[in-house]
Amino acid sequence: MAEHKTLPEGLKDFSLNGKAALVIGAEHPVGRVAAITLAEAGAKVLIASQEAGTDDALREVAKAIEATGAKALIHVQRAALRADLRAAADLAVSKLGGLDILVTALDSPFYGPAEAADDSAFDRVFEDNFKTAWMAFQEAGRVMLQRGGGVIVNINSVLAERGVPNATLYCAAKGAVRNLVRALSLEWARRGVRLNMLECGWTDEQGSPAIEPGEFSEKLVKYLPYRRLLKPEEIAGALLYLVSPAASFVTGESIAVDGGLLCRV
Amino acid sequence: MILDSFKLDGKVVVITGAGRGLGRAMAVRFANCGADIVAAARTVAQLEETAALVRQIGRKCIIVPTDVGISGQCSAMVAAAIKEFGRVDVMVNNAGIGEDSFGKPIEQITDDEWHRGIDVNLSSQFYCARAVIPHMVKAKRGKIINVASGYGLRGGKHNYMYACSKGAVLQLTRSLALTYAENNIQTNCIVPGIFPHNEAMMKFFKGGKFIPIGRPGQDEDVGPLAVFLASEASNHINGELIIIDGGGLAGGVIPTGVAPGNPS
Numbered sequence: 157m158a159e160h161k162t163l164p165e166g167l168k169d170f171s172l173n174g175k176a177a178l179v180i181g182a183e184h185p186v187g188r189v190a191a192i193t194l195a196e197a198g199a200k201v202l203i204a205s206q207e208a209g210t211d212d213a214l215r216e217v218a219k220a221i222e223a224t225g226a227k228a229l230i231h232v233q234r235a236a237l238r239a240d241l242r243a244a245a246d247l248a249v250s251k252l253g254g255l256d257i258l259v260t261a262l263d264s265p266f267y268g269p270a271e272a273a274d275d276s277a278f279d280r281v282f283e284d285n286f287k288t289a290w291m292a293f294q295e296a297g298r299v300m301l302q303r304g305g306g307v308i309v310n311i312n313s314v315l316a317e318r319g320v321p322n323a324t325l326y327c328a329a330k331g332a333v334r335n336l337v338r339a340l341s342l343e344w345a346r347r348g349v350r351l352n353m354l355e356c357g358w359t360d361e362q363g364s365p366a367i368e369p370g371e372f373s374e375k376l377v378k379y380l381p382y383r384r385l386l387k388p389e390e391i392a393g394a395l396l397y398l399v400s401p402a403a404s405f406v407t408g409e410s411i412a413v414d415g416g417l418l419c420r421v
Numbered sequence: 422m423i424l425d426s427f428k429l430d431g432k433v434v435v436i437t438g439a440g441r442g443l444g445r446a447m448a449v450r451f452a453n454c455g456a457d458i459v460a461a462a463r464t465v466a467q468l469e470e471t472a473a474l475v476r477q478i479g480r481k482c483i484i485v486p487t488d489v490g491i492s493g494q495c496s497a498m499v500a501a502a503i504k505e506f507g508r509v510d511v512m513v514n515n516a517g518i519g520e521d522s523f524g525k526p527i528e529q530i531t532d533d534e535w536h537r538g539i540d541v542n543l544s545s546q547f548y549c550a551r552a553v554i555p556h557m558v559k560a561k562r563g564k565i566i567n568v569a570s571g572y573g574l575r576g577g578k579h580n581y582m583y584a585c586s587k588g589a590v591l592q593l594t595r596s597l598a599l600t601y602a603e604n605n606i607q608t609n610c611i612v613p614g615i616f617p618h619n620e621a622m623m624k625f626f627k628g629g630k631f632i633p634i635g636r637p638g639q640d641e642d643v644g645p646l647a648v649f650l651a652s653e654a655s656n657h658i659n660g661e662l663i664i665i666d667g668g669g670l671a672g673g674v675i676p677t678g679v680a681p682g683n684p685s
Contacts, residue, residue: 166451166456167454170427393656411661414657
């Protein structure tokens with residue numbers, strides 16, 4: 157990528173030239189942005205899904221990446237299966253020549269009163285939001301530790317920090333990932349693996365309650381400091397900072413991309 | 422192109438405490454990303470050295486000798502920046518004192534020591550924000566970067582003024598962020614962990630061996646974070662505290678390595 161050679165001196169350590177990256181959950185809007193961002197910054201990217209049957213969505217992401225002149229590989233998987241995650245990590249090593257960066261963009265919603273939720277809801281929400289992240293960190297981490305280092309970023313939600321009613325299991329699973337990142341970052345800090353998080357504010361994306369027409373979304377937008385929803389592409393800068401060598405002294409941390417929402421009383 | 426959104430071409434960045442340490446490292450990094458610098462601090466000789474480094478890179482730098490603990494000097498400094506460049510795109514409130522002042526029992530700390538510390542570490546950030554915000558409101562954009570400390574989030578033995586002033590900086594950041602979000606002014610806070618600036622501090626912090634990542638912070642570590650927060654790449658980040666500490670604040674509940682001031 158020619159433009160990297162003309163980067164100002166002060167931005168050279170933001171470049172991902174030569175890095176191998178795995179993005180899990182690339183069928184989600186923020187996962188898609190992550191994959192494109194990493195490729196634009198110079199990384200070779202393996203685009204993996206969270207859910208099976210997402211071939212079309214992944215192919216579209218690959219196309220967007222190829223439009224920037226970079227190459228992209230696709231791995232359709234069900235990320236809740238350990239064997240699939242292991243295959244993804246191994247594929248990165250065999251096809252991209254390594255695994256320097258893992259980005260997980262996992263999402264599985266939960267709405268409804270807590271007292272009515274059955275155990276299958278618990279299992280699904282924790283499996284998709286928490287256990288999958290845990291297994292992905294383990295599988296990618298295993299490779300990174302062996303190869304001398306790497307960077308992991310989990311794309312999460314402001315609901316990792318705060319609660320909302322009728323989304324209890326979601327808040328719990330997201331918050332669990334927050335503290336997993338803290339603990340695991342400490343365990344791997346001296347072995348060259350950094351772990352950090354992004355916390356997205358209310359996002360303008362399919363399936364979000366924030367875009368369903370009605371009283372909730374109208375009031376919500378007025379409550380947001382920017383009076384508008386986050387566009388998925390607005391996470392790109394924070395993601396690139398965290399995965400790049402520019403953030404080599406940052407680990408166990410989380411950056412909220414929320415326009416200031418978490419400052420509210 | 423994502424990397425372009427980090428560029429600071431032609432931006433005017435005001436930095437307090439620019440004569441040494443983090444402030445100088447940020448000035449150099451900003452200049453390396455295309456920004457012009459207004460360097461403020463008390464000691465002219467140190468400012469001259471920073472200015473020389475910035476000019477060597479090919480960017481403009483004016484120096485404004487300033488005692489940031491004094492309100493009038495902060496507004497005069499911002500006025501000097503506006504006079505020279507016509508605007509301030511980024512205000513970095515970095516000046517601070519007392520990072521090595523721990524250890525004095527409370528009854529030995531004078532009122533003057535307390536007030537001087539609060540003035541320089543906290544009030545200066547208020548004074549500079551107050552002076553710069555009308556210009557940013559008029560320009561319909563701006564970035565304010567406050568520098569706090571891990572001691573703003575945690576306590577330390579015999580650590581009063583420093584912990585209090587830095588903790589208050591976090592709150593100043595949040596309230597500025599909420600208030601001026603609709604004016605497209607982002608206010609964020611860099612929270613550095615252990616960055617020893619002299620031999621004595623390096624010794625006090627045991628060479629940073631207790632830090633999870635295995636080393637203390639170096640001034641140059643903060644530059645890229647400051648660039649990110651000064652650039653359009655962070656336009657949706659507001660009121661946020663970003664901890665840059667090698668993992669220190671992620672833990673702290675078991676005696677791994679043991680930070681100074683804790684029983685070992």
